[in-house]
Amino acid sequence: MSALPVASGQGRALVIRNLVKEYRPGQPVLRDISLTVSEPGIVAIIGPSGTGKSTLIRCINRLVDPTSGSIMLGGTDLAKLQGEALRQARRRLGMVFQEYNLVERLTVIENVLCGRLGYVPVWRAWTRRFPEADIARAFALLESVGLGDFATRRADQLSGGQRQRVGIARAVMQDPDLVLADEPTSSLDPKTSVEIMELLAQVGRERDIPVLVNIHNVALAKRYALRIVGMSKGVVVYDGPPAGLQDSHLAEIYGGEGWME
Numbered sequence: 001m002s003a004l005p006v007a008s009g010q011g012r013a014l015v016i017r018n019l020v021k022e023y024r025p026g027q028p029v030l031r032d033i034s035l036t037v038s039e040p041g042i043v044a045i046i047g048p049s050g051t052g053k054s055t056l057i058r059c060i061n062r063l064v065d066p067t068s069g070s071i072m073l074g075g076t077d078l079a080k081l082q083g084e085a086l087r088q089a090r091r092r093l094g095m096v097f098q099e100y101n102l103v104e105r106l107t108v109i110e111n112v113l114c115g116r117l118g119y120v121p122v123w124r125a126w127t128r129r130f131p132e133a134d135i136a137r138a139f140a141l142l143e144s145v146g147l148g149d150f151a152t153r154r155a156d157q158l159s160g161g162q163r164q165r166v167g168i169a170r171a172v173m174q175d176p177d178l179v180l181a182d183e184p185t186s187s188l189d190p191k192t193s194v195e196i197m198e199l200l201a202q203v204g205r206e207r208d209i210p211v212l213v214n215i216h217n218v219a220l221a222k223r224y225a226l227r228i229v230g231m232s233k234g235v236v237v238y239d240g241p242p243a244g245l246q247d248s249h250l251a252e253i254y255g256g257e258g259w260m261e
């Protein structure tokens with residue numbers, strides 16, 4: 001795989017303080033989460049189903065509204081933004097989804113260019129007429145994720161792994177300060193999952209930005225993350241290097257021990 005083009009300087013710190021999310025009043029899903037993520041590379045969030053991992057990612061990109069607390073990114077509190085300010089801030093958050101979220105009827109290159117939608121005037125977005133420089137960069141990015149020959153294919157003709165590569169290229173196309181990946185490998189086979197994690201690690205390294213990844217596969221998390229955040233029942237119960245994650249931590253995160261045998 002060739003190098004991703006245009007490495008862009010400093011990643012900026014994400015500083016979450018006392019984050020609480022209640023979908024129903026009095027029933028917090030996230031209970032007072034505080035977390036600082038500033039290092040480039042993958043930070044994996046692990047934890048059992050229903051513990052609030054997706055909710056945390058969705059609070060950061062504001063697909064859901066936090067109940068209280070702050071989410072600072074480069075000096076801006078994402079938790080407080082609305083309207084145009086929120087739209088502008090979202091440009092800095094590259095999203096990678098479990099089900100890829102591509103526009104199926106568009107070509108691969110058009111999907112990558114969708115990463116620029118937050119940057120172009122509305123008329124250009126409507127007519128999908130992007131600046132030449134963006135188009136050249138989209139082609140270069142596609143090449144770098146191994147899909148140089150697929151630019152004019154429709155997205156609905158791709159395999160899951162290929163779709164996720166397009167999703168990652170689209171996220172990088174945004175020039176993000178932070179990539180948020182919500183279970184990016186859950187729909188993929190084991191080999192493809194490894195390739196996608198490698199690609200996400202490469203994005204973090206080469207662009208010097210944090211890549212926050214929700215993931216169920218603990219082995220993959222340990223292999224690719226520089227740091228693991230273990231959540232249980234809406235709180236962080238482990239935050240440290242993969243090498244420090246012991247069976248006792250896994251028992252605390254997932255509950256019980258019989259499943260580990």
Ligand SMILES: Nc1ncnc2c1ncn2[C@@H]1O[C@H](COP(=O)(O)OP(=O)(O)OP(=O)(O)O)[C@@H](O)[C@H]1O
Pocket residue numbers: 023024029047048049050051052053054055056
């Ligand atoms: N839009 C919503 N409205 C109400 N409750 C919700 C909503 N989204 C999530 N929840 C609840 O919040 C809790 C946490 O869900 P969340 O999806 O964040 O967990 P998760 O750790 O990502 O789980 P999984 O690993 O299964 O995806 C669950 O009890 C879920 O039912």
